[in-house]
Structure formats: structure tokens, C-alpha cells
Amino acid sequence: MKFENLSLDxxxxxxxxxxxxxxxxIIVRNYMGYKLTGRIVETEAYVGKIDKASHAYxxxxxxxxxxxxxxxxxxYVYKIYGMYNCMNIVTGCEGDPQGVLIRAIEPIEGIEVMSENRFNKPFTKLKPREILNLTSGPGKLCIALNIDKSLNTHSILSEELSLYADDFKDFKIVYSKRIGIDYAxxxxxxxxxxxxxxxxxxxxxxKKSSL
Structure with a gap:
């Protein structure tokens, strides 16, 4: 399988x-000698100049x-409800506030460490529901990958945090309303x-989303 670095462009x-x-x-998180990887399966876009759901509307x-x-x-790492970290990746041009929230990933490598981070127990001890909840949400994946405010403004093309493309392309995309923004x-x-x-x-x- 061929891996290719994503560029700033x-x-x-x-x-x-x-x-x-x-x-x-593929998102890769390296810390304390651990390599944690997952495939991004859900995202949300935020465009500050026209988007009342954006922090920078x-x-x-x-x-x-x-x-x-x-x-x-x-x-762009921030807390929700005063306790859970979420991570966006800043996009667009400098001065034009835009970002992509990473909402969910499918675990690939380092699952044992992710399990300890999320549930304080080995992966083999997880219940089926806990396995599905390992990284199925923006706060959950940040806990599993040990992403916190120390990574705010950190390059996502670095040793600690990086993104890659491989040959995984055969899938359908669902377009849906974003979660938890009824105020917008x-x-x-x-x-x-x-x-x-x-x-x-x-x-x-x-179930009402479009393909």
C-alpha cells in the first residue's frame, strides 16, 4: 500500500x-513512542465569513x-462543554477563517493504546458498544489519540501529528447537516x-441525508 504525504496546498x-x-x-498521532493511526470517516466544514455555526462567524x-x-x-484545538477537546484543521487563505472538524475516525494502528486512553482498560476487555465508541465522535477521538490544547496551532504535517493519503478511494460520501448547531x-x-x-x-x- 502506497502512502503519500498531504501538502499544504x-x-x-x-x-x-x-x-x-x-x-x-490517514491521520497519525505520535507521542511518547506510540504511533496511533486511523482513517478519517466523518468531517464537518466551517466557513467563518458566511457560517453562523463558526466560532469566527x-x-x-x-x-x-x-x-x-x-x-x-x-x-485548531478547543474544548466543548468545558471538558472535551475537539480538533479542527485550518484551511483556506490566511485571514479568512475556515476549518474542518475531524468528527470520527476508524482505528487502524495503536488500538491498545487508544483503548487505555479512552476507557482505562485493554482493548480485549472492551464491550462491543465500547469498541464502536472508541473514536466515533470528535471528543472521543481526541481522547483516544491524546490530542489536547498543547497541539493548538501545531502543524498537522509534523512528526507529532500528520496526515497521509493511500489508495483507499472506493467509497460513497453522504452529505448531511452538521451536529449540535441548532442555534445557527x-x-x-x-x-x-x-x-x-x-x-x-x-x-x-x-437516514434523510443525500448521497
Whole structure:
């Protein structure tokens, strides 16, 4: 199987296109001698200038959202509910706040470490439901991969955090509404969530979505 590094040019595009093209790509997290990898199976796009669901809607720049205004190809890590980390990848042009939320991955390598990170027990001790919940959500995958605020603004083309393409291309993409943004007025209806049809690690299956 051939692996190819993603370039910065890959991320210097509209978040909606990047979010779609990230499906099927491999994310690699290296820390403390562990190599944890997974295939991206679900993403969401956020485009600050027109998107009321974006933290940087209408170019709102704060200490929290500042990474979204930087050059593409860095991580934007933030907390939700004051306790769970989520990771976006900054896209587009510098000064134009856009990002892609990594919502779910399918574990590939380092599953034992992911299990200990998530559930504090070996993978062999996990129940079937726990296995499916290992990385099937943005907060869950950050716990499993040990992604925290220390990686905020960190390059996603580095030794600690990187992305690759392989020959995995034979899948269908589902286009759906994003999760948990009912406050976002018309933006809540944008079909800016993308996931691989039939993948069991997708966080939410929307039967009314379009293919």
C-alpha cells in the first residue's frame, strides 16, 4: 500500500472541499513512542465569513479563534462543554477563517493504546458498544489519540501529528447537516457534514441525508 504525504496546498482550499477530500485519509498521532493511526470517516466544514455555526462567524477574532485566521495546515484545538477537546484543521487563505472538524475516525494502528486512553482498560476487555465508541465522535477521538490544547496551532504535517493519503478511494460520501448547531439559524441546514456511507465509526447516521 502506497502512502503519500498531504501538502499544504491540499489545505489552502475552501473548507467544504477539504472536508470532503479528507474522507478516507490517514491521520497519525505520535507521542511518547506510540504511533496511533486511523482513517478519517466523518468531517464537518466551517466557513467563518458566511457560517453562523463558526466560532469566527463574520470574522470574529478572539484569543480562542485566532488560530482560524492563521495559515492553513495547523490544528485548531478547543474544548466543548468545558471538558472535551475537539480538533479542527485550518484551511483556506490566511485571514479568512475556515476549518474542518475531524468528527470520527476508524482505528487502524495503536488500538491498545487508544483503548487505555479512552476507557482505562485493554482493548480485549472492551464491550462491543465500547469498541464502536472508541473514536466515533470528535471528543472521543481526541481522547483516544491524546490530542489536547498543547497541539493548538501545531502543524498537522509534523512528526507529532500528520496526515497521509493511500489508495483507499472506493467509497460513497453522504452529505448531511452538521451536529449540535441548532442555534445557527439558516446555517444549521447547510449540508456541510461529510461521512463515508456504511462505516460503523460514523458518529451519527442520518437516514434523510443525500448521497
Amino acid at each position: 491540499f489545505f489552502r482550499r475552501d473548507a467544504r472541499k477539504v472536508a470532503e477530500d479528507l474522507l478516507g485519509k 463574520n470574522y470574529k477574532k478572539t484569543t480562542r479563534t485566532e488560530p482560524l485566521f492563521k495559515s492553513a495546515g495547523i490544528a 439559524e439558516e446555517a444549521k441546514d447547510f449540508l456541510w457534514r461529510y461521512y463515508i456511507e456504511g462505516n460503523k465509526y460514523v458518529s451519527v447516521i442520518d
